[in-house]
Amino acid sequence: MSNEDAALLSTLPGDDVRQIMWRFADRFDYQMVVQSTRAVARGPVARAVAKGARNSHEWTEDKADLLREFDAAGITAAPVDPEYGGFIEGPKNFLMGLIAFELAWVDAGAGTSSMANTLALAPIHERGTPEQKQTYMTRSVPPQPGENRTIWRGAFALTESIPYVGVDTGVLSGRVRVAEWVDGEAPVLHVDKRGRFITNMGSANFVTAAVDSGDPRIKGSCMVILEETDPGTWDRGTPTKKLAHQLSSTRDPVFSLRVPADRIVGGYTVKDGVIVPNYSHADVIEAVFTRTRAAPAIMTSAKLLSAIEPVIRYHRRRFRGAAGITEGTPRFDMGLQQKEDALHRLLDVWAAGEAGTSLGFMALRLLDSYDAIEQAKSAALAQLGVAGGRAEFKALRAREGAASEYLALSAKETLSAVESARLAELEADPVIKFMVTESLSSVLIPATKLWNTGHGVNMMREAVSMMGGYGITEDCPGFLGTKWIDGQLEATYEGPEVVQRRQLSVTMSRTIFLQQFQQWIAHLRVVAQEHPAMGASTLANAMELWLWSREYLSTAKDPFGKDVYSSQRHGATYPLADALSWLVASYHLTIDVLQLAQHGPESPALAEGIDGLVNFYNDLCTIHSATAAGEATRICAELVFGYRAAPDATRDDPTKVVDAFIELAPFVALRTRVEASLAGSKLAKDRAADALAQVMIPEVLDYPV
Amino acid sequence: MSTGFHVVVCGSLVPDLLQTLEPVQGPAGPALKNELMLPSVLDPWAAHALFEAAHVAATVPGSKVWLVSLGPKAKLQQLMMSIAPKVPFELVAIDASASGFTDPVEVAAALAGAIEKIPTLDRSRLLLFGGCASASRDAGVTVALVGERLGITDQFLAADELTVSAEGTLTILERVEGGKYLVSEVSGPPCAIAWATGNLPEPPNNPQVGMLNMRTMMPALQKAAAVQLASPGTTFHSVELPKQERRTRIVKDVPIDEMAREIADWIKG
Numbered sequence: 010m011s012n013e014d015a016a017l018l019s020t021l022p023g024d025d026v027r028q029i030m031w032r033f034a035d036r037f038d039y040q041m042v043v044q045s046t047r048a049v050a051r052g053p054v055a056r057a058v059a060k061g062a063r064n065s066h067e068w069t070e071d072k073a074d075l076l077r078e079f080d081a082a083g084i085t086a087a088p089v090d091p092e093y094g095g096f097i098e099g100p101k102n103f104l105m106g107l108i109a110f111e112l113a114w115v116d117a118g119a120g121t122s123s124m125a126n127t128l129a130l131a132p133i134h135e136r137g138t139p140e141q142k143q144t145y146m147t148r149s150v151p152p153q154p155g156e157n158r159t160i161w162r163g164a165f166a167l168t169e170s171i172p173y174v175g176v177d178t179g180v181l182s183g184r185v186r187v188a189e190w191v192d193g194e195a196p197v198l199h200v201d202k203r204g205r206f207i208t209n210m211g212s213a214n215f216v217t218a219a220v221d222s223g224d225p226r227i228k229g230s231c232m233v234i235l236e237e238t239d240p241g242t243w244d245r246g247t248p249t250k251k252l253a254h255q256l257s258s259t260r261d262p263v264f265s266l267r268v269p270a271d272r273i274v275g276g277y278t279v280k281d282g283v284i285v286p287n288y289s290h291a292d293v294i295e296a297v298f299t300r301t302r303a304a305p306a307i308m309t310s311a312k313l314l315s316a317i318e319p320v321i322r323y324h325r326r327r328f329r330g331a332a333g334i335t336e337g338t339p340r341f342d343m344g345l346q347q348k349e350d351a352l353h354r355l356l357d358v359w360a361a362g363e364a365g366t367s368l369g370f371m372a373l374r375l376l377d378s379y380d381a382i383e384q385a386k387s388a389a390l391a392q393l394g395v396a397g398g399r400a401e402f403k404a405l406r407a408r409e410g411a412a413s414e415y416l417a418l419s420a421k422e423t424l425s426a427v428e429s430a431r432l433a434e435l436e437a438d439p440v441i442k443f444m445v446t447e448s449l450s451s452v453l454i455p456a457t458k459l460w461n462t463g464h465g466v467n468m469m470r471e472a473v474s475m476m477g478g479y480g481i482t483e484d485c486p487g488f489l490g491t492k493w494i495d496g497q498l499e500a501t502y503e504g505p506e507v508v509q510r511r512q513l514s515v516t517m518s519r520t521i522f523l524q525q526f527q528q529w530i531a532h533l534r535v536v537a538q539e540h541p542a543m544g545a546s547t548l549a550n551a552m553e554l555w556l557w558s559r560e561y562l563s564t565a566k567d568p569f570g571k572d573v574y575s576s577q578r579h580g581a582t583y584p585l586a587d588a589l590s591w592l593v594a595s596y597h598l599t600i601d602v603l604q605l606a607q608h609g610p611e612s613p614a615l616a617e618g619i620d621g622l623v624n625f626y627n628d629l630c631t632i633h634s635a636t637a638a639g640e641a642t643r644i645c646a647e648l649v650f651g652y653r654a655a656p657d658a659t660r661d662d663p664t665k666v667v668d669a670f671i672e673l674a675p676f677v678a679l680r681t682r683v684e685a686s687l688a689g690s691k692l693a694k695d696r697a698a699d700a701l702a703q704v705m706i707p708e709v710l711d712y713p714v
Numbered sequence: 715m716s717t718g719f720h721v722v723v724c725g726s727l728v729p730d731l732l733q734t735l736e737p738v739q740g741p742a743g744p745a746l747k748n749e750l751m752l753p754s755v756l757d758p759w760a761a762h763a764l765f766e767a768a769h770v771a772a773t774v775p776g777s778k779v780w781l782v783s784l785g786p787k788a789k790l791q792q793l794m795m796s797i798a799p800k801v802p803f804e805l806v807a808i809d810a811s812a813s814g815f816t817d818p819v820e821v822a823a824a825l826a827g828a829i830e831k832i833p834t835l836d837r838s839r840l841l842l843f844g845g846c847a848s849a850s851r852d853a854g855v856t857v858a859l860v861g862e863r864l865g866i867t868d869q870f871l872a873a874d875e876l877t878v879s880a881e882g883t884l885t886i887l888e889r890v891e892g893g894k895y896l897v898s899e900v901s902g903p904p905c906a907i908a909w910a911t912g913n914l915p916e917p918p919n920n921p922q923v924g925m926l927n928m929r930t931m932m933p934a935l936q937k938a939a940a941v942q943l944a945s946p947g948t949t950f951h952s953v954e955l956p957k958q959e960r961r962t963r964i965v966k967d968v969p970i971d972e973m974a975r976e977i978a979d980w981i982k983g
Contacts, residue, residue: 020751024792037795037928044796045919083799083921096921614788618751705748707733 016620018700021318025614026622030601031107031370034608038097039104045082046111053078054112054119054256055713058488063118063255066248068211072122072256076212079123080151080160084108088127093146094153102300102376106307106369113308114315115712116488117495118256120308121502125208125257128301128503129163132217132232135296136275136288141234145215164213166204166262167294181290184223185233188267196226196270196284199241200233204262206249211258213237213245217274218264219290231286232274232293241266253491253498299454300379302503303372306457309465309499310365312492313358316472319487320358321706323476324351343702352698354471360633361468363626364594365461367601372453379450386443405444409521411435412444416524420531449525451516453593459509460590462500469493486710507583514582517589518563518574526556529596536603542693543627544634545599547686551638552592554679558645559585561676568654581648588641595630595637602626621700628697635690638683649676718776719903720836721767723803724825724844724860725760726785726812727793729753731849737953743945744815744953754789754812756797759845763909765917766876767843768801774878779803780835782828784821785812787938794931799924800917805931806832807938814851815953817945822859824941829864837864839903846872846908854908861906868905870898874912 024043028034054075057063062071079085088105089095097104105127112120130149133141148161169182183202190196202218204210214237221230237243246261270277275288327344328334334341345351390396395404415435418428435441473480473489481490500506516522533549562581565573573581605626609619656669667674729735729752736747746752756764764781771777780803783790787809794805808828810816829835829842842864844857854871861869874895875887882902887895889910 019748023751023753024795025788037791037932038925040792040795041798041924041928042921045799045921045924048796048919081918081920083919083924086921096925612788613786614750614792616750618748705734705736707730709732711730711732 015624018621018625018704019618020705025612029608030605042087043107046084046108049078049082050112050115051712052714055115058116059713066250068258075119084123086150089146089150094150100377100380103373105304106373109304109307110311113311116256117308118254121254121257126163128165129217131297132274132293136293138276161214162212164207164209164216166207166216166218168205169203181221183220185220186224187226198268198270200266202264206259207262208257208259210245210260210262227284230290232290234272235264235266239266239268253495300376302454302458303369305499305502306461307369309462309496310362313362313468316489317359318706320355320475346702352701356697358468358472360629364598364633367597368594369457371597372457375450382443382446385439389439408440412441412521415441420528448519448521452522455509455512456590456593459506460594463506466496469496510583510586513586544631547638548595548634550683550686551641554645554683555588555641557679558649567652573652584644588644591637591640595633599630602630625700628693631690631693635687642683718774719841720839721779721841722829723764723767723781725757726783727754727789728757728850730755744950754793757848759847762912763843763845765914766912769914780806782806782825784808784810784824791935798927799919799921802923805934807934808941809938810941810943815950816943817948818853818856820943822856826860826863841903842906844908846910857906857908866904866906868900871908872910873907874910
């Protein structure tokens with residue numbers, strides 16, 4: 010099909026498109042929250058940014074007003090279950106992602122303010138006692154009609170201590186001791202904790218703080234709830250002089266407080282005169298961060314997508330008003346969009362934003378199914394007398410073969426009667442279901458956090474650069490300059506990139522994940538047959554190459570006989586995690602675009618433009634698959650060859666290279682296959698550029714309003 | 715009032731006013747380019763009417779509000795996501811074109827027909843509300859035409875305020891020439907009020923209200939009757955956006971009076 014024949018993108022994608030791609034077209038409650046959040050983001054939040062509310066480290070009235078706006082719009086209560094005053098049933102990870110997306114579209118600091126409260130409640134939500142849940146959840150929602158009370162705000166205090174920010178979660182200097190323990194009564198604890206970079210500390214009424222035992226009568230570590238009226242020192246500390254997310258309050262607090270022992274998150278037991286917390290701080294944090302890491306990553310991707318419209322408008326109007334540029338001339342009408350570079354670079358930003366949101370929302374959907382699956386697993390293991398800790402770890406390891414068998418059977422196109430029965434049996438096993446889900450989530454979540462934020466910040470810099478000097482001014486439309494620096498903090502919050510790479514280096518090598526990865530490749534092969542213009546073949550080839558490289562590296566040794574793939578060899582494992590993240594992001598964009606192609610025509614609102622939309626998104630998939638494949642191939646080549654010694658012969662005679670690396674011939678063949686499948690990818694970029702140059706955009710940006 | 719009012723608000727969507735609105739000639743007559751793809755908002759005048767209706771319902775116990783909306787079903791659904799959390803109301807949806815290129819007589823007929831079919835509506839308690847104008851096509855007659863069809867003879871146009879006495883008497887302020895109000899008193903319903911801006915702010919979102927509204931909205935959208943607005947006898951010969959003209963002249967030390975006079979002369983032509 011020639012460029013002239015293909016339907017082009019009519020308008021920028023709106024809610025109807027997002028609802029289909031991210032699978033919430035049937036969730037009207039979510040759609041309502043999206044609209045409410047958007048009204049706050051593009052109204053009060055945008056006005057606060059425009060009037061310079063970010064230009065202060067202090068917690069100001071302008072910033073506090075935003076919390077009240079969140080309360081009124083239902084944003085504060087959205088993450089809370091109805092039994093505690095919320096209004097939406099069921100898991101809310103995906104919903105939190107939507108809220109983060111809408112707020113970060115304008116200002117991620119506002120998003121952080123909203124999410125930090127949820128983060129403070131998360132330890133209580135995940136591991137708190139029923140009494141703790143009832144107390145703190147109900148206090149954290151806005152007063153209901155007829156209630157006369159002040160809403161409580163929370164902060165989560167893990168990081169410590171001055172001067173560093175974000176220390177290893179396993180090294181705590183905050184201490185908890187027994188202050189008083191009268192026979193027959195509950196113990197009273199004394200908590201000393203100095204936090205660093207604690208979000209929401211300017212407004213918090215309670216803090217969930219991680220502390221280690223400083224007393225032989227308390228075993229291990231725990232998380233403990235501190236209240237501002239507890240006896241002792243509650244010093245909010247000095248504002249952190251951070252360069253990003255200035256709409257959120259961040260301070261370095263000092264606590265020295267007496268609290269009752271029932272403030273230990275999840276409760277405790279007393280054994281031989283020692284207080285044993287039911288959950289260590291690590292137990293709580295693992296449960297919390299599993300669920301809360303993907304939403305901040307969505308924020309960086311939201312910014313990339315938010316940059317599209319202002320950059321197009323700026324490019325089109327770039328020369329208007331200049332002497333000699335008259336209406337009707339190409340320079341007046343198209344401005345910088347006459348230049349291919351402006352279009353192509355913006356497409357890269359757009360593709361990165363789409364891939365990040367596709368990956369992030371997939372991770373969040375998976376998390377929404379996680380709670381029920383985890384509970385069913387725990388119940389099933391409990392019936393077998395296995396309850397938590399090492400016993401559970403051993404029990405799960407013992408089932409890895411069965412989980413692998415389940416995946417192998419589920420991938421088969423035809424099954425015998427015996428195999429069908431076995432598959433049904435495994436499918437009904439909650440432990441197997443958990444293992445498969447967890448193997449996926451433990452890759453998708455760190456990949457989202459790592460790739461969306463790390464690559465996202467790089468692409469945000471691209472977006473800023475496309476606005477020229479305007480991009481780094483406070484009045485840049487869309488606040489692109491501040492979004493760039495904000496993205497760097499998202500790459501750091503809740504575990505910086507190194508933490509995510511570390512986790513991926515372990516989880517990406519699990520057999521049950523790799524089996525699913527192979528199923529993705531098989532799926533892409535089918536997609537490539539049915540939709541040859543999506544870049545699915547390129548992506549499948551790059552995934553094959555990554556798989557081969559991982560397998561090769563897992564047993565390879567360097568010239569000194571040391572293992573290449575080992576836990577301390579970050580030079581090998583971390584780049585491989587980066588490469589995987591590129592591929593995983595691209596894969597989920599492809600899946601979402603297939604969803605749009607399948608269900609878009611069913612929407613009457615999209616009917617007149619669906620062909621152009623799907624064409625454009627297919628091209629965007631091709632563009633991103635090509636970039637991801639290129640990145641993954643480059644990384645894999647560097648790793649596969651880079652740990653080999655250079656044979657002397659190759660220095661003098663390049664024709665002997667093939668012989669010298671003969672055992673790497675499969676890699677070379679796979680790499681050639683990837684590169685050959687790039688054919689047409691630049692033509693897809695040209696087509697998408699044509700669409701970008703004529704797409705209709707609004708007259709003005711819709712924020713601040 | 716012991717029994718309260720039955721307030722029916724006629725109001726629908728218009729394209730988001732920040733969008734590029736480009737008239738095109740479609741197969742069925744004039745339209746806006748990519749109209750269905752554009753985001754929509756509640757017509758600003760209809761929004762004022764809805765907020766005033768909710769205020770009346772909140773102050774007069776036993777009252778209830780219906781919003782009768784005529785527009786493409788899919789677009790109405792998106793619109794409801796943003797207005798559902800505002801005020802409590804029950805939706806009555808009519809699946810038809812909300813384009814500015816429709817005949818208000820036909821639109822009024824469809825709206826009146828839908829109102830007549832509301833099963834629990836007590837016409838003796840009816841307050842018919844709507845906007846006195848529309849952001850998509852400012853015919854300014856739709857509420858009056860709906861009122862006529864429903865047999866409502868007490869009609870008030872461009873209203874800014876309604877007060878209800880303890881006895882149920884209605885006092886309405888209508889805009890008239892010279893920035894003044896015509897104050898009217900009517901003994902009670904039924905009456906039709908086409909609202910100007912009113913004087914109420916946009917209510918804050920209340921998610922609990924939204925969730926309650928949502929329970930009735932989705933069934934209402936599903937059973938929305940499709941209506942064809944054929945506009946017989948109406949022909950649109952051409953449509954274009956108002957022309958913008960910009961003339962910039964840089965001057966120094968010109969007195970304000972002289973500037974004002976020059977602008978006034980320019981406007982007069």
